[in-house]
Each structure stands twice: as C-alpha cells, then as structure tokens.
Amino acid sequence: xxxxxxxxxxxxxxxxxxxxLDCTYDTSDxxxxxxxxxxxxxxxxIFLIYQGSYDQQNATxxxxxxxxxxxxxxxxxxISASQLxxxxxxxxxxxxxxxxxxxxxxxxxxxTVNP
Amino acid sequence: EPEVTQTPSxxxxxxxxxxILRCVPxxxxxxFYWYRQILGQKVEFLVSFYNNEIxxxxxxxxxxxxxERPDGSNFTLKIRSTKLxxxxxxxxxxxxxxxEQYFxxxxxxxxx
Numbered sequence: 001x002x003x004x005x006x007x008x009x010x011x012x013x014x015x016x017x018x019x020x021l022d023c024t025y026d027t028s029d030x031x032x033x034x035x036x037x038x039x040x041x042x043x044x045x046i047f048l049i050y051q052g053s054y055d056q057q058n059a060t061x062x063x064x065x066x067x068x069x070x071x072x073x074x075x076x077x078x079i080s081a082s083q084l085x086x087x088x089x090x091x092x093x094x095x096x097x098x099x100x101x102x103x104x105x106x107x108x109x110x111x112t113v114n115p
Numbered sequence: 116e117p118e119v120t121q122t123p124s125x126x127x128x129x130x131x132x133x134x135i136l137r138c139v140p141x142x143x144x145x146x147f148y149w150y151r152q153i154l155g156q157k158v159e160f161l162v163s164f165y166n167n168e169i170x171x172x173x174x175x176x177x178x179x180x181x182x183e184r185p186d187g188s189n190f191t192l193k194i195r196s197t198k199l200x201x202x203x204x205x206x207x208x209x210x211x212x213x214x215e216q217y218f219x220x221x222x223x224x225x226x227x
Contacts (some may be wrong), residue, residue, distance in 0.1 A: 033214045045158070045206055045218035052214075091158065095214060101146065101171045102160035103208075103216060 002027045004092050004106035011111050013082045020067070021077040021109045023092030031097040034075040036066065039089040039108070048090075051075060052097070082113045117141045119219035121207050127225045128197055136192045136222045138207030147190045148208040148216060149182065151175070158206065164190065197226045 003026040013019040025034065036048040051059045051066045059066045067076040075094075079086055092106045120139045128134050140147050149161040162172040164182055181193045190209075194201055204223050208216040 035215070037218070042220075043204060043223070044220040045208075047215055047217055050215050093158075097214065101148070101163035101165075102173065103148075103150070103158075104160070105158040107157045 002029070002032070002094050002096065002104040004094055004104055006092055006106035006109050008109045009107075011109055013079075013111065013113055015084060015113055015115050016081055018078060018080045019082055019111065021079070021090050021092075021111065023075045023077065023106060025073050025075060025092075025094050027073075027094065027096065029096035029099065033095045033097055034066070034068070035093045035095070035103065036064070036075075036077045037091045037093060037105075038086075039091060041088070045091075049077070079111075084113050084115060087111060087113045119207055119209055119217055121205075121219035121222050123222060124220065125223045125225070127227065130199060130226055131196050134194050134197055134224065136194075136205050136207075136224070138190045138192070138219055139188050140190055140207065140209030141211075141217060142188070144209035144211050144217075146170075146210045146216075147182075147184070148210075149192045150206045150208060150218075151203040152206065152221075153203045161192070161205075194224075197224075199226050202226045 005024045032053045034051045038046040049061045049064045063080045065078045089108045091108045093103045122137045147164040152158045162176045163170045204221045206221045207219040210216045
C-alpha cells in the first residue's frame with residue numbers, strides 16, 4: 001500500500017522568500033506519480049505539479065519546483081518568491097502507474113506567507 | 116481554461132435522507148473520480164469510473180453510495196441514506212490519459 005507523510009503541519013515564510021514543503025512516500029510499486037495540490041481557505045483543490053518516478057529531471061511549473069530524490073523517497077515542493085496568495089494548505093499525493101486509480105494524499109502542510 | 120464544476124456548493128440534509136451530488140467533468144476527460152475530505156482531515160478516495168463502470172472503489176464506498184454518468188456530461192454521486200459521519204467536502208475529479216487529476220471546487224455536505 002502507498003503512504004504519504006508530510007511532517008510539517010504548519011510552515012511560515014516571509015513574502016518573496018523561498019520555502020520548501022516536505023513530502024516522503026512509501027510504495028512498493030516500481031512506477032508511480034507524485035503530485036502536489038494547493039487548497040486555499042475557499043476549499044477547492046488546485047493541481048500544482050506532477051513528477052513521474054522515471055522522469056529524469058525534476059518537474060518545474062512557474063514558481064513551483066519538485067525536488068525529487070528517488071533513493072530517499074522524497075518529493076519536496078519548493079515555492080520560490082512566495083506571495084501572500086500562496087497561503088493555503090498543500091497536499092502531497094501519489095498514484096501507482098499502471099494499476100490503482102486512486103490518489104493517496106498526505107495530511108497536508110498549512111503554509112502562511114507573512115508580509 | 117476548462118474546469119470541473121460541481122453543484123451544489125453546499126448541501127444540508129437530514130440524517131436518513133438521500134442526496135445526489137453533481138459534477139460536470141472536463142469535456143474531453145475519460146476518467147472520473149469522487150473523493151471526500153472530512154473537516155480538518157486528509158482527502159480520501161471513494162471511487163473511480165471509466166467507460167461507464169466503476170473501475171475501483173474504497174472500503175468507504177459501501178452499498179449506500181452509487182455513481183452514475185446519466186448523460187455525456189454529468190457525473191453524479193448518490194448517498195442513499197445519509198449518516199452524520201457522511202458530513203464532509205466531496206470532490207469530483209477527472210483526467211485524460213495523462214495522470215493529472217483535476218478537481219472541482221467541492222460540495223460541502225452537512226448532515227444534521
């Protein structure tokens with residue numbers, strides 16, 4: 001079974017600084033995908049970034065990048081140049097590829113960006 | 116940009132009543148999902164749906180739950196006899212062939 005661990009219940013960062021949100025995972029599947037989603041206080045789930053387990057390069061999407069360390073089973077999200085609108089819950093999730101359809105989520109990290 | 120939509124945004128119902136939560140997935144997506152998030156907890160998978168049938172379901176998705184794609188655009192989740200513990204945010208999601216699942220804004224279900 002897959003498991004996602006997010007050890008930081010809350011994080012604080014100053015506006016314009018970079019922040020890293022931690023995510024470790026556990027799976028026996030040889031092929032899998034890793035995701036990050038943002039959930040603002042309004043409640044919707046916003047897809048941010050995806051990393052496949054066989055991707056050679058770390059994924060990047062604008063100010064978001066995923067620091068993927070396969071041997072350590074970690075998939076940390078890096079947000080550069082934080083903005084006040086980045087304040088939200090952030091969820092790491094994974095899915096095995098070629099098998100189960102379900103996304104398995106971590107418990108989330110609440111990020112607060114201070115002005 | 117196309118998006119998943121869900122109605123209603125908030126539903127209040129009495130215990131034992133039936134509710135239907137509605138979703139319109141992104142039009143060219145082929146795979147559909149329901150997830151739920153009890154307040155303050157993590158998001159949990161309920162069911163996946165492809166080619167007009169359930170492809171996977173969790174242990175939460177018992178006989179009280181059903182899903183349907185009644186036409187080419189809607190995807191519904193029915194709870195036959197709601198319980199207090201069904202109170203949660205219910206998310207619909209959809210995807211194409213690639214792996215990213217795009218979520219709707221959610222329906223907050225409150226069972227009293």
